[in-house]
Amino acid sequence: MFGSFLRASQVKSPWLLHFDCGSCNGCDIETLACLTPVYDVERFGVINVGNPRHADVLVVTGTVNPRNAAVLKNLYDQMPTPKLVIAVGACGCSGGVFREAPNVLGGIDKVIPVDVYVPGCPAKPEAIMDAVVTGLGKLKAILEASK
Amino acid sequence: MNLNTFLLALAGLVLAPLLGGLAAGVDRVVTARLQSRLGPPLLQPFFDVGKLMSKAIAPASHWQGLFVRWALAASLASDVLLAAGGDVLMCFFVQAASASFVALGAFCGSSPYSKLGAQRELFQLLAYEPVFLVAILCMAKAAGGFDAFSIMAAQGPLLLRLPLVVPGLVFVVLVKLRKSPFDIAASHHMHQEVVRGVYTDYAGRDFALLELAHWADVTVVLWICSFLWATGPLQMLATGLAFLFAALIIDNISARLTWRTMLKRTAPLTLILATANLVWLYLE
Amino acid sequence: MARTVIPFGPQHPVLPEPIHLSLVLEDEKVVEALPTLGYVHRGLEMLAVKRDYNQMIQIVERVCGICSMIHSLCYCQGIEEMMGLEAPRRARMLRVVWSELHRLHSHLLWLGLFADSFGFESLFMQLWKIRERVMDLNEATTGNRVIVSVNVVGGVRADLDEGQVRWIKDTLVEVEASIRSLQSTIMNDSTVCKRTKGIGVLTKQAAHDLGAAGPMLRGSGIAQDMRQLKYAGFDELAFEPVVETAGDCWARSAVRFREALQSIDLVRQALDKLEPGDLAVKAKGRPEGEVITRVEQPRGECLYYLKGNGSLFLERVRIRTPTFANIPPLAAILPGLDFADVPVVVLSIDPCISCTER
Amino acid sequence: MRMLPTVLANLFAKAATRNYPHFVRESFEHARGELVNDIKGCIFCGTCARKCPSQCLTVARGAAGDKTEGAWTLEFFACVGCGVCVDACPTRCLSQKATHRPVAVERAVITLTGRLPERPARKDNAAGKAADKTEA
Amino acid sequence: MIEAYIGLLIFWPLAAGLACLGLRGPGARSALVLATGAVLAAGAVGLATQTPLALNPAFLSCATALHVAQAAAFLFPAYFLFQGIREKHGLVMLFASAQLALAAYGEFGLPAPRAAQDAVFCDGLALALVLVASLVGSLISIFALPYMQRHEEHLHLKTSRQPQFFLILLAFLGLMNGLALAGDLRLFAAFFEGTTLCSYLLIGHDRTAEAKKSALRALWMNCMGGMFLHAGILLAQKQFGLAGIRELASPALWAGATLLPLALILVAACVKAAQLPFQAWLLGAMVAPTPVSALLHSSTMVKVGVFVCLRLAPVLEGTTTGRILTLAGALTFLGASALALGQSNAKKILAYSTAANLGLIIACAGIGTPTAIAAGVVLLVIHAVTKGLLFLCVGDMEQTVGSRDLEDLRGILAKTPLTALAASAGAMAMILPPLGMLAGKWAALEAASASPAAMVMLAVGSALGVVCWVRFSGTLMGGVAVGPQPAHASGLTSGPILALLAGAVGLGMAAPWLNALLLPAGQGSPLAGGWGLLPPLFATAMLAWIAGLKVLGRQSLQPLAAPYVGGLPQARPGSFVGALGRNWTLSEGNEYAPELFGEAKLTRLAGALAIALLLALVGGALI
Ligand code: SF4
Ligand code: SF4
Ligand code: SF4
Ligand code: SF4
Ligand code: SF4
Numbered sequence A: 001m002f003g004s005f006l007r008a009s010q011v012k013s014p015w016l017l018h019f020d021c022g023s024c025n026g027c028d029i030e031t032l033a034c035l036t037p038v039y040d041v042e043r044f045g046v047i048n049v050g051n052p053r054h055a056d057v058l059v060v061t062g063t064v065n066p067r068n069a070a071v072l073k074n075l076y077d078q079m080p081t082p083k084l085v086i087a088v089g090a091c092g093c094s095g096g097v098f099r100e101a102p103n104v105l106g107g108i109d110k111v112i113p114v115d116v117y118v119p120g121c122p123a124k125p126e127a128i129m130d131a132v133v134t135g136l137g138k139l140k141a142i143l144e145a146s147k
Numbered sequence B: 001m002n003l004n005t006f007l008l009a010l011a012g013l014v015l016a017p018l019l020g021g022l023a024a025g026v027d028r029v030v031t032a033r034l035q036s037r038l039g040p041p042l043l044q045p046f047f048d049v050g051k052l053m054s055k056a057i058a059p060a061s062h063w064q065g066l067f068v069r070w071a072l073a074a075s076l077a078s079d080v081l082l083a084a085g086g087d088v089l090m091c092f093f094v095q096a097a098s099a100s101f102v103a104l105g106a107f108c109g110s111s112p113y114s115k116l117g118a119q120r121e122l123f124q125l126l127a128y129e130p131v132f133l134v135a136i137l138c139m140a141k142a143a144g145g146f147d148a149f150s151i152m153a154a155q156g157p158l159l160l161r162l163p164l165v166v167p168g169l170v171f172v173v174l175v176k177l178r179k180s181p182f183d184i185a186a187s188h189h190m191h192q193e194v195v196r197g198v199y200t201d202y203a204g205r206d207f208a209l210l211e212l213a214h215w216a217d218v219t220v221v222l223w224i225c226s227f228l229w230a231t232g233p234l235q236m237l238a239t240g241l242a243f244l245f246a247a248l249i250i251d252n253i254s255a256r257l258t259w260r261t262m263l264k265r266t267a268p269l270t271l272i273l274a275t276a277n278l279v280w281l282y283l284e
Numbered sequence C: 001m002a003r004t005v006i007p008f009g010p011q012h013p014v015l016p017e018p019i020h021l022s023l024v025l026e027d028e029k030v031v032e033a034l035p036t037l038g039y040v041h042r043g044l045e046m047l048a049v050k051r052d053y054n055q056m057i058q059i060v061e062r063v064c065g066i067c068s069m070i071h072s073l074c075y076c077q078g079i080e081e082m083m084g085l086e087a088p089r090r091a092r093m094l095r096v097v098w099s100e101l102h103r104l105h106s107h108l109l110w111l112g113l114f115a116d117s118f119g120f121e122s123l124f125m126q127l128w129k130i131r132e133r134v135m136d137l138n139e140a141t142t143g144n145r146v147i148v149s150v151n152v153v154g155g156v157r158a159d160l161d162e163g164q165v166r167w168i169k170d171t172l173v174e175v176e177a178s179i180r181s182l183q184s185t186i187m188n189d190s191t192v193c194k195r196t197k198g199i200g201v202l203t204k205q206a207a208h209d210l211g212a213a214g215p216m217l218r219g220s221g222i223a224q225d226m227r228q229l230k231y232a233g234f235d236e237l238a239f240e241p242v243v244e245t246a247g248d249c250w251a252r253s254a255v256r257f258r259e260a261l262q263s264i265d266l267v268r269q270a271l272d273k274l275e276p277g278d279l280a281v282k283a284k285g286r287p288e289g290e291v292i293t294r295v296e297q298p299r300g301e302c303l304y305y306l307k308g309n310g311s312l313f314l315e316r317v318r319i320r321t322p323t324f325a326n327i328p329p330l331a332a333i334l335p336g337l338d339f340a341d342v343p344v345v346v347l348s349i350d351p352c353i354s355c356t357e358r
Numbered sequence D: 001m002r003m004l005p006t007v008l009a010n011l012f013a014k015a016a017t018r019n020y021p022h023f024v025r026e027s028f029e030h031a032r033g034e035l036v037n038d039i040k041g042c043i044f045c046g047t048c049a050r051k052c053p054s055q056c057l058t059v060a061r062g063a064a065g066d067k068t069e070g071a072w073t074l075e076f077f078a079c080v081g082c083g084v085c086v087d088a089c090p091t092r093c094l095s096q097k098a099t100h101r102p103v104a105v106e107r108a109v110i111t112l113t114g115r116l117p118e119r120p121a122r123k124d125n126a127a128g129k130a131a132d133k134t135e136a
Numbered sequence E: 001m002i003e004a005y006i007g008l009l010i011f012w013p014l015a016a017g018l019a020c021l022g023l024r025g026p027g028a029r030s031a032l033v034l035a036t037g038a039v040l041a042a043g044a045v046g047l048a049t050q051t052p053l054a055l056n057p058a059f060l061s062c063a064t065a066l067h068v069a070q071a072a073a074f075l076f077p078a079y080f081l082f083q084g085i086r087e088k089h090g091l092v093m094l095f096a097s098a099q100l101a102l103a104a105y106g107e108f109g110l111p112a113p114r115a116a117q118d119a120v121f122c123d124g125l126a127l128a129l130v131l132v133a134s135l136v137g138s139l140i141s142i143f144a145l146p147y148m149q150r151h152e153e154h155l156h157l158k159t160s161r162q163p164q165f166f167l168i169l170l171a172f173l174g175l176m177n178g179l180a181l182a183g184d185l186r187l188f189a190a191f192f193e194g195t196t197l198c199s200y201l202l203i204g205h206d207r208t209a210e211a212k213k214s215a216l217r218a219l220w221m222n223c224m225g226g227m228f229l230h231a232g233i234l235l236a237q238k239q240f241g242l243a244g245i246r247e248l249a250s251p252a253l254w255a256g257a258t259l260l261p262l263a264l265i266l267v268a269a270c271v272k273a274a275q276l277p278f279q280a281w282l283l284g285a286m287v288a289p290t291p292v293s294a295l296l297h298s299s300t301m302v303k304v305g306v307f308v309c310l311r312l313a314p315v316l317e318g319t320t321t322g323r324i325l326t327l328a329g330a331l332t333f334l335g336a337s338a339l340a341l342g343q344s345n346a347k348k349i350l351a352y353s354t355a356a357n358l359g360l361i362i363a364c365a366g367i368g369t370p371t372a373i374a375a376g377v378v379l380l381v382i383h384a385v386t387k388g389l390l391f392l393c394v395g396d397m398e399q400t401v402g403s404r405d406l407e408d409l410r411g412i413l414a415k416t417p418l419t420a421l422a423a424s425a426g427a428m429a430m431i432l433p434p435l436g437m438l439a440g441k442w443a444a445l446e447a448a449s450a451s452p453a454a455m456v457m458l459a460v461g462s463a464l465g466v467v468c469w470v471r472f473s474g475t476l477m478g479g480v481a482v483g484p485q486p487a488h489a490s491g492l493t494s495g496p497i498l499a500l501l502a503g504a505v506g507l508g509m510a511a512p513w514l515n516a517l518l519l520p521a522g523q524g525s526p527l528a529g530g531w532g533l534l535p536p537l538f539a540t541a542m543l544a545w546i547a548g549l550k551v552l553g554r555q556s557l558q559p560l561a562a563p564y565v566g567g568l569p570q571a572r573p574g575s576f577v578g579a580l581g582r583n584w585t586l587s588e589g590n591e592y593a594p595e596l597f598g599e600a601k602l603t604r605l606a607g608a609l610a611i612a613l614l615l616a617l618v619g620g621a622l623i
């Protein structure tokens, strides 16, 4: 019983860490908007924690450049497993409109594995919420498989 | 120690953290509603703890596990003491020990935010402890005994004789619940310059245990506050909830202050009020 | 007194964007603050050699998502100047409408983040709740909440019909009422004042000498606003820069609060002046020559230098953004602050790193 | 203190939250959402690909060796939804839905193939065969 | 048999000290000191089995002993006066002459008092002091063996001055035992002056300018204390014609009489106990080698003050003098705790905290109820052990890193793990429930219920103490070690530390029972009601201890996480790559809030209040 409660909890309390990895702010403010009254992702148990050691879901907006790649990798490594990564916006998915800019390496999957991609420029808050739900579904499947 | 006391103690051990968790759930829901949000389910805090329990972490220090468990033990012990009708002062000291362990563990951490948080945690302790102590002294004086049972058995509501300790107690509740304007060491919801402050370096199971300890603490604090109107269990519940609700409202209508303001203004002010009440009890 | 070294950012919960400050504290007071940038640098100005001047509109619009519309406005005005075009009057009025809606949502966003920086969560929530109304206006009229993509060289590519005009006006009445209901909290609440009044003071002289821009400049008592240049439709609108004199965080917040209301007023004026007409003139030829154009962004003066060489591709796009101008003043006011005030002061310049670094 | 009326009003009023995904608000009419190509109408002229500021479209004539087939490929992770292609398309076969593009769990591109118009191109008989093909 | 124990307790240390002077070899010295420790321990334990007792051993009750004591009343002040003249120190000269004058008056101006009923009188309180002086004192002396060796190496002395040092150190212990057991006021006064002399010599041991200054400061203040003591004794003599301490401390005697003599003696006690405004001499004592500070702070000197207060406490119950004394003690507790909080110098923290805790004990004495006295005695014992531990640890750490500043002690855990952990544990033992210090504090708070002002001061002071000690402990536990790892752990260093650690924790845990054992003879019941719930609490604490240690064992195998530094890369542990591409070393400093706890301002404020209270103490006795 206790074990199943623990497993159930894992998909009911996604604490997220947002990292702006070279985004234009468009996706950031939409991510932030998710927390605000009209969207209120806390309904799904989401808390925006500022600290990778408490986070379960890493939400990354923006493109990767040589400088922030190291930071992104660090933050990812500091998160305890199991963890999810959501790439938000065209930039996060692929580098978007900046793919060919000189200082851009591309999407964040160049540095860390991505679980859910959220296309759009910027991604709509609804899409970001979809991503959280999809990611948790994915996590649930993994947990079920490992049972 | 007879069987009755033992059962009461056991109830305190088990129920107090659960009640604290429920209070945290109420807090989350009511806060959301005050902000025009729907908010999480009532049991969300339990899911949070369950989730934290099942995370795999690398500890930030080899010592933290130890301190976390000591903190939890101290918090639970203070619950047990209170439930079994023990000495309220001692219960308070035991709880302060819990806070000290939390701070110690944070000192052992590796992140600068953790250590900064630990410093601030201590300043918080410095700010609220005297007020709380004096409030308890007032209760004991008014009720004629230091143990929980005799305070609860006091004639009529203590509030009528202790109006001036109320601001102090609200201050204590705000600090203990980590609510604005006094969420100085570790912010509760929105995150501040100290990141998670004293909690920065705790993660996974350790953090879950700490959360349990926090719940136990909240129960103790609200319980002691409820002594102000202890004419019956329902009245006590209502008083406790009233304090909780007051804290939530204040959290939502004020900005967060700095520890300097807390230490230089709020703490002395509430302390003076509580002391005045104490003196008044003596003159009576 | 022992020193504490705090790495503030690039990932930090109060920082909306990655900037790093190496802070040295003594007694929880800042004694040294060294900023580092480069975490959002994309090098997008260089994309001008790969994207033609029309495609560059979409690129510069993504210099920053918050005042995206004003970036493309500045750029398009520059190209128009280079090519000798003049946007039709309706287009110019519509540009005012959308650019002021952007300023409005940007200021509400900022006020919310600012409230968050001193831990006033419910105020943050309230402001962002109001802001959603403005975002709806954007999405309904242009198709996107944030990156509206309305500007083209020669005019605009979206229009408002009668119903929309009425709806915008009605919505703005409600938005204005909601904003005004928070006025006393933002300007007079005792805890808020405790955290903002007298914190991070930038004197008028220092603001001038260090080249501050936007509300940072106006909060220190200098009445300078690029809208005084009367670009787009501003030549026909009544406009006075908003000025506060205290120079502290409170003054900057007051400037932005009043500017949010001013933007609502400007939108109304512009909507009233809308007359039927063309949306854009056709751009002929290729841009050639050099121009410098300036507009007022929510964060202050933004400057574009454009150089065309007669081909489809510009030779140089150079952008100077307001946050860039505000960093020296910030570095000047940080030392001596309480650590707890660092987020408040950093946010008070409304830092926008993505445009600073591009 | 001054915030008190507001929070109390919030407490007793209905929450502003839209309970997405249980309640989905209808999209605004002209919202620029998911880009779709009615491939039957596409003449593979390549205008969209040339105009796209993100350069996320490729149009190939005579793909797969078949001189009568054309392929229209959208790297949708890089599409910024600006609608420039939609405005530029001569046959108006491109459009944007009002709803946003669903999230994906894998990297993918969308390739649509269709029959090239017979010369001279006539819009009405360009019988298109649409195929959704996703490649990792 | 018991007479032999007492004789050994008092005279063996003196003899061993003299032998040290003769035997200059370090080996012989070590053997002697260790033997002294063994003898004192045996003597103290032997005494404990017989307590309470009243005796008239020949060597203390004979006329010769009294003559020696009477001579001492002249000799000590004369020596002090000589020192004062040599060092041209006006205050020393003033108070020494005053003492001489008083001695002369006592000798020639007053009729000889009735002899004390018992020359030796040992109840729980006296036994507590004997145990403390003998056991803790011996451990400190043992610790001093390797310490002084290194100390002199460090100073590059040509001829060792250790013989003199150990002479005084050991003699001090004998004097303390004598003082605790003396039943006659004149004997008592002689021992009292003896401790003043010893402390003067020990503080000045290093002969630096600073040491000299501090020693003279200690001297003039304690001379003044001695003057008050003599005045008080003489007044009492005049009033009642008595010289027995036990008779003097019986409430019946004082019924209806003015308490002025007692008030004067109490002021003397306050000086010895380094209460505000006399804390300066104790702080100055820091300049001496650590074993000296340890001795002064834990088992000797300052304990004399609280011993006197507790001895007289039964008389004080319910009197104005008692109430004022409580206030004065509480004020010192509050003021010194606040002062401790503002310090980063580890020894200063310890010094202020000593003053604070003694203030607490004095407050207990002022309350004077059996509960309060019991609490006071428990505090006395446990404080001695804990403070001794802390001083030894700080001394060892200071020798390891070359600084006694808390900020420089970060990362010490990696260098001298044993000492650092012991210090950390000692610091926590000062505040943690259910350990003795906290239990005592708690009992004091509840006992003080007659005085709201004292209660509030105690409450605030207690919070200050918690903050101070957690920070102390946390600072030692945190931080990254840099630099080489010097290791010089010798058994003579770690042995006393471990023994004191065991004592601090063990006695702390045993506080409830200890208190029952140590109650002054004929005093009421053990501490009131609340203890009832303590045993389960202890059990919980033990369980948590075990559970925690298990986790510690498991976790010590796990790899550690990289610290959260905003996501920045780390080039090496304890740093981050920050602005200017530089490698920034993560350093953290504690917050000392100087604007609130600044030393100068607070000292002035608290000092003024304390002087007022002491004046009231003396004045109040007149009415
Ligand atoms: S996807 Fe678009 S809105 Fe999002 S960060 Fe990139 S450019 Fe900005
Ligand atoms: S002046 Fe500009 S280009 Fe030169 S080093 Fe500095 S930042 Fe770089
Ligand atoms: S400005 Fe940016 S893109 Fe250009 S060279 Fe420097 S780093 Fe590269
Ligand atoms: S100042 Fe720059 S980054 Fe900030 S909103 Fe404006 S354009 Fe964007
Ligand atoms: S060249 Fe640019 S950065 Fe340099 S001073 Fe001029 S405006 Fe400023």
Ligand code: SF4
Pocket (backbone or CB within 6 Å): D044, D045, D046, D047, D090
């Ligand atoms: S005219 Fe249209 S169809 Fe023909 S080549 Fe040009 S773009 Fe393609």
Ligand code: SF4
Pocket (backbone or CB within 6 Å): D035, D051, D052, D053, D054, D055, D056, D057, D078, D079, D080, D081, D082, D083, D084, D085, D086
């Ligand atoms: S919407 Fe814009 S980015 Fe997307 S394919 Fe069309 S032109 Fe390219």
Ligand code: SF4
Pocket (backbone or CB within 6 Å): D037, D041, D042, D043, D044, D045, D046, D047, D048, D049, D059, D072, D088, D089, D090, D091, D092, D093, D094
């Ligand atoms: S979608 Fe339109 S513009 Fe693109 S290739 Fe097809 S017909 Fe041409």
